[in-house]
Amino acid sequence: MGLTGWYVHHHGAGHLTRFLAVRPHLPGEVVVFSSLPRPDALPPATTWVRLDRDDDGDPAGADPTVGGLLHWAPLGHTGHARRFAAVAGAIAERRFDRFVVDVSVEVALLVRLLGVATVVVTQPGDRGDAPHRLAYASATRVLAPWPAGVHNSPAAPTLVEVGGISRFDGRTREVEPTPGTVLVLGGGVAERDLDAAAAATPGTRWQHAGSSARTWLADPWDALQRAEVVVAAAGQNSVADLAAAGARAVIVPQPRPFDEQVATGRILTARRLAVVAPAWPGTDAWPALLDQARNLRPDWSQWGVTGAARRAADAIAQVGA
Template structure:
């Protein structure tokens, strides 16, 4: 199997969660590169290389946002004269110079994908929903040996991409058994993006319901929300890839409120969920008076979440990765 490199983007927890779902199915040694904090425990045969944050700016360094970071639209983030950016790429180059990497997963960074390929290592680039037809994305995808899409077959976003492999929604709960029936009247809200006042107003407008929040703050964080996902009659969530895959794994009745993201990522996912009648999708957090009807519509859903392709998706992703450079 050889040696696999894996770059993890540092925004949010989704990229590292996806890594932990796929890693058990991927044989061989893996070296992770990220400016995320190193997890307390790592899977066997996995090492972690900590990278300088890409917004790190020592005293005297110029503001990277004003240092032509896009190279006139050719890239997303390559600021001039930025020591932190140089150290990030230098750490990756040093590792590749010291050892033979058979393949390199990039989740996600146009610059890392191109840089690693320039160093002679074949790449597996993880794509995301939304309009990725801009020049930097097209360059990264064209340079990749495979473009791994964590969404179901037929849900492709934008123009055809050579080497695209749609593996299905990747969930950390794939393989778990649903053994708890939903508790009528329970509403579980996943993640942030909503204020406590909004939650209180929604709860007040829906007498007979019990609202619970999971995530978004340290006090509401649940390390393993599988039981909570099963117990909730209705789940309210954003349209992030991991969240939707987890809802599919749980067979949930869901209200999806896409959050503003670059390239229309969550709006695009919400559109597919609507087309496949998998969730009630609201363009913004509903007003208090609207919540009774929104919850009624969600309770009435009879969804076929199997079409999201969660079962076996993590293994299919690992197989796709393993094929590169084999």
């Protein structure tokens, strides 16, 4: 199957989680480029190239958008130059058959200018700006990690909607939810807010699976199964994980560029898949929100999680084959 390059964006853990879900289904060798540290365990035939950061110092004052033509190309930033040189140097040394970009308009354009076919991962929200349109138009394939018709997908003839990609695809539920349990999935929630929500809902037991060393769960599958209600943001991986677990959920979209999570929240509401709150609820709102979530009967099959990671790998492998 040749050689695949894969750019993993460093914001949050979602892009890396998506790569790790798809990689076992993708044949051949893969070279990953990212500012993130190398994970402790990588699949066989996978190499990790650590890139310099390009968001330290004061890059925002160096015309990073080139007057709106791009998203991030700051003038005079050494880290930015070195990361692009690392990608270009690797392509000059070896023949890449395809290159997955998740996500960066600038990396997608660089790789295509160097003569490598790109698979650009798209995301929800309003992606109709000029840089996004350019990246999609230059791509050999645009990969959407959601089922057909869920979002206003980019107008690209090369678009492939594969379904929600979850690290838990293929696992089966082994236990039923425990009444009165609430799992808060993900970081970004203050402990005082969690304590206040728990105090306002007597008879419930709240658990936080967050990003700190104290709350981190490397594998939250058991906690997801046991939770009567899951509270989560509207990120693509979180929603796909909820779908894989068949969870009842309260979703609180977080502020993201291009209204990414707000757009997902609207879809979840329209399809009656979750209770969606526009911001972290006040203390008095939690009893009613949990009751609404408990009464949901979400048909998560419409999120298309089963087989999505394999479908994504197949769509990638077809490029440059």
